[in-house]
Amino acid sequence: MIEQARGLNQAALEAIAGLERRSVAADGGRLKLEWGALRTRPADAVRDLLWWDNGRLLGFLGIYGYRTGRFEVTGMVDPDHRRRGASLRWHSA
Numbered sequence: 001m002i003e004q005a006r007g008l009n010q011a012a013l014e015a016i017a018g019l020e021r022r023s024v025a026a027d028g029g030r031l032k033l034e035w036g037a038l039r040t041r042p043a044d045a046v047r048d049l050l051w052w053d054n055g056r057l058l059g060f061l062g063i064y065g066y067r068t069g070r071f072e073v074t075g076m077v078d079p080d081h082r083r084r085g086a087s088l089r090w091h092s093a
Helices: 010-027 035-039
Strands: 002-006 046-053 056-065 071-077 090-092
Touching (some): 010 035, 010 046, 010 056, 010 071, 035 056
Antiparallel strands (some): 046 056, 056 071
């Protein structure tokens, strides 16, 4: 299920960090996740999409807005769940 997150709690932040570790271990490099922004997400707007399966975070998409009116999107998918062509169900939190 894909969760449209309104703010990120500690469990979600830890799941994102775990997904980041798995992705970097598989691909090398680093990801630009803007942890300061993730820790202070507002609870009144959807800024992140979290793909959960049986309690495990398999995908993340974060939208970052800047004062200049520009946006940046960062995302990752668990290395073991890529290229499967799976259909996803949306869930509004």
